[in-house]
Amino acid sequence: MTGICFRDQVWLHSFPLDRNLVFDYFAISPFYDSTCNNELLRLSSIHPLDHSHLSKMCGIEYALNEVVEPHLFVFRKQKRDAPDKVTPMLTYYVLDGSIYQSPQLSTVFAARIARALHHISNAFHDLPSNLHNLTHNQTALHESTNKDATIDFKELKRLDLILASLQRKLPPAPPPPPFPEGYTPPTTEADKDTEKHQGAGSQLPTLDPIIDQGPSKRMKLQ
Numbered sequence: 001m002t003g004i005c006f007r008d009q010v011w012l013h014s015f016p017l018d019r020n021l022v023f024d025y026f027a028i029s030p031f032y033d034s035t036c037n038n039e040l041l042r043l044s045s046i047h048p049l050d051h052s053h054l055s056k057m058c059g060i061e062y063a064l065n066e067v068v069e070p071h072l073f074v075f076r077k078q079k080r081d082a083p084d085k086v087t088p089m090l091t092y093y094v095l096d097g098s099i100y101q102s103p104q105l106s107t108v109f110a111a112r113i114a115r116a117l118h119h120i121s122n123a124f125h126d127l128p129s130n131l132h133n134l135t136h137n138q139t140a141l142h143e144s145t146n147k148d149a150t151i152d153f154k155e156l157k158r159l160d161l162i163l164a165s166l167q168r169k170l171p172p173a174p175p176p177p178p179f180p181e182g183y184t185p186p187t188t189e190a191d192k193d194t195e196k197h198q199g200a201g202s203q204l205p206t207l208d209p210i211i212d213q214g215p216s217k218r219m220k221l222q
Helices: 011-012 023-026 037-043 105-125 126-147 152-167 189-202
Strands: 058-067 072-082 085-095 097-102
Touching: 023 037, 023 058, 023 085, 072 097, 126 152
Parallel strands: none
Antiparallel strands: 058 072, 072 085, 085 097
16 A cells, blocks of 8 residues: 555644644544554543553554654554564554555665666667767767868978077077086096097197108208
8 A cells, every 4th residue: 555645634624733633633544454452442532542551452553653743653553462572564654644654675675676677777778879879979089180180281381480580589598607617527438439539630640750851851962
């Protein structure tokens, strides 16, 4: 009976909905079991929710578990086997004058699992089309990127001319500052090779004592 709802608008307009009268309102709903111990107390002119009398009886009974007047009242249907031993059976709640049967926890889990499986099945069913759309979008993006990446040589030449003109307008770079006194800059292998070549080129060739010393150095014949 979790799919039905009971509401008596005439009763709600005639009586206030509080913890003293809410059981009378619940008793006229189709959820009420007239063979319960609460009904025996009503016939005996005892309040049907009197725990001191219900705890001494065995069988089906209703207990008021939670109250948020005047909006929410929670009833629990239970089976009493001893004064301190009860077995919960069903739960009902009165929400703003409408009475509902609360679903069992197993039913809630089954409904949630069925809903999750439904969405998972739909996701796998739509997966091929989604992959096709994703591939198509990536191909279109790649083509558009290639079109945008085309080199315009005229624009590149114009940019080179602009940079060259700007470079001519700039003043020459200042000379580097001199090294401090006593500082010897580090030399690399390439610098050493250059110094060797320069030293070899700066050395004077060996002069021949007879041919290359000129006329003043030659011996005079007697």
